[in-house]
Amino acid sequence: MMQHLSEGKYLNEFVTHFPGDHSGNNKPRQTPGMLYSTVAPTPVQAPALLAWSEALADQLGIAPPNEQDVLLLGGNALAPTMQPYAACYAGHQFGNWAGQLGDGRAITLGEWPASGGSTYELQLKGAGPTPYSRRADGRAVLRSSVREYLMSEAMHYLGVPTTRALSLVRTGDPVLRDMFYNGNAQYEPGAIVMRVAPTLLRFGNFEMPASRQETANLQALVDWTISRYYPHITGDNKIIDWFTEVVERTAKMIVEWLRVGFVHGVMNTDNMSILGLTIDYGPYSMLDDYDPNFTPNTTDLPGRRYAFGKQSAIAKWNLGALGGAIATLLDDTEPLIAALNTYDDVFWKAYYEMMGRKLGLDETVQQDVQLITKLEQLLAGTKPDYTIFFQLLAQLPADLDNRDAIVQHFDAAFYQQPAGKSAEALQSFLKKYTERLGHNTRNAADKAATMRQANPRFILRNYLLHRAIEELEGGSDTLFRQLEAAMKDPYSTQHDEFFARRPDWAAQKAGCSMLSCSS
Known part of the structure; x- marks a missing residue:
């Protein structure tokens, strides 16, 4: 039976299972001992629905949005059973420990019960300040929100493990942003995306209590995560078995990125899903010309830590950081190290099988590795x-x-x-x-x-997204709707009007080839 978002009965398992700051104060601060802080979205001036993922809504049993639902999607209303919160997590950013981070502009509204007993977290991104906003305003601009909405849905239709996006709402409020942190701040139209995933837990959720030596919190979070999202894992060795599966899921996710040419751009540990899903669509890009050293993120220069060809190695590094957090729960870390070291075998086996499929091979045998290496050299050259x-x-x-x-x-x-x-x-x-x-x-x-x-035939190229965003800001949604349709059918010839190389003008244009973490 379909239900409206504003009338659903939400679960609040995370809030009820773990300690949190219930003051409701959204002033930025450290929250030791807390895994979250309750905080309500900040209302906006004129929420207006721009996009709605009908297929996802049908899957979740969510009715087409009415007026009250749109208010909810814009952060101007809550359902009676919601207990909204911002999660507290930490992370390594560009290889450096950053300490407490948390949901600085994302507010989880609650867990939506779907058919078959599954639940999905519904989260508003850009819904206002939280205790983890630090010096930011908790908002998101239309530019970044369009990119997240379209790309998370596009990745789903490409067959890549990903979080989803249910809606995109204009807020009617201007948001001040310095896109490249160069002193040229400008006002841009604001927007909010509703993210959807079984859970939005990240590696950083486990790094936070470990770094604070909050062993009881860490143990409780690990046990809860396993029982809720990995229920098939039981027994005395469950932490190692769980970590081994996280390693496997992460490795296979990266292989899927490489298959379709996706570059995440900011693979910090706080941007790595504990379920092996693609999460946090910021300065990402799809490959145009093949370049293993390509990074779309200006913040990643000159080191190019998160370049296309380095993503598999970075994923293992990030898993090592997660393993370091989990290690505080174990008497013997040797099995944990052994589990981490399964990454290479899992990755390379899946990678060569994937490349074999891209080449149309019946199976990938050892002799084919040389052919694939020759192909990689050709592409790079x-x-x-x-x-x-x-x-x-x-x-x-x-x-x-x-x-x-x-x-x-x-x-x-x-x-x-x-x-x-x-x-x-x-x-x-x-x-x-x-x-x-x-x-x-x-x-x-x-x-x-x-x-x-x-091999996809249609991909969401950055220059297409850039054009669609410019048109939306100018009052036209024509290209946006065309991309929204094309992304749902990426393996067919039905949208060959987009089957073309990146035009020369887009090679060095801001927003097409150059992006930043700013949104």
């Missing part, structure tokens, strides 16, 4: 458009043996046409690839189907 290259590879004619014909076939993928050694490298790879396909047990139709399922 010639920098084709990652998405378009694999689409054209799937359409490779059987008799393509002339170098000029090969270059012409891949013309649409290259930002700079390969010549000389680059063209030779392309021809050399294709020779090895076609030889390997000669041993494929799959027929041509099965191979094509495998490649279609592994």
Whole structure:
């Protein structure tokens, strides 16, 4: 039975299970001993619904929003059973310990009971100040909110583990932001996204009590997390078994990022989900030209810690930080270290299998690693458009043996046409690839189907998002609606008006190639 958000009976398991600051004071402060602080959203001037994820709402049994629901989505109303709160967590940011962070502009309203006994946390991002806002205002701008709403839903349809977004609401209030922290602050339209996930717990939720030596809180949080979200894990060894599964889920999530060309941009430990979901869509990007050293985040320069090709190593580093927090509960840390070290085997096995699917192979055997390595070297050396290259590879004619014909076939993928050694490298790879396909047990139709399922044709490129945001700020939602439709069908040819390389004008334009943590 469908229910309105404003009329639902919410669960508040997190609030009732753990100690929290119930003063309701949203003044920024340290909250030792507390896993959260209760805080209400701050009302906005004119909440107006801009987008609604109908498929997600149907999945959760949520009725189409009425006027009271829109007030709730904008932070101007609460359901009677809600006990809203901001979570207290810590984190390593760009490799450095940052101490207490917490939900500085996100307020969890409660847990929505869905069919089958599952529950989903509903959280408003941009709903006003909390005790963890530090020097910020707790708000979000339309620019970042559009990016989060569209991309979290796009990742779902791409088949990547992710948090979801139920709604996008304009607030009617201006928000002051200095996009690149260079002294050029400007007012931008405000917005609020409703995030949805089984839980929004992060690695940092466990780092916080560990760093404060609040062992009882940490033990309670670990036990609760396992029993609630990993109920199949029981027994005396459950902490190690749980950590091992978090390692596996995280490794496989990263493989899915690499499959579709996603660059998170800010993989701090407070931005890593305990369920292995993609969370916190800030200065992210999809790859245009293939570059392992690409980072979309200006805050990540010059070190490029969170570059596309470093994401797997950073995920393991972050898991090590989580393991360090959990270690305080264990007498012997050797099994924990062994669990962390399963990451490499899990990642590389899943990675090569994924790359095999992108290439349409029947199975990935040891000899294929050399072919995949050759492909990676080709991509890094010639920098084709990652998405378009694999689409054209799937359409490779059987008799393509002339170098000029090969270059012409891949013309649409290259930002700079390969010549000389680059063209030779392309021809050399294709020779090895076609030889390997000669041993494929799959027929041509099965191979094509495998490649279609592994290689998206439509991706939410930053320049498209930038254009859609500019149009929305100017009063038009045409491109936004087109992207909203296209993201739901990323593996088909139905939206080929977007099947094109990034235009030259977008290569160095702020908001297209250059982003920051500011929102």
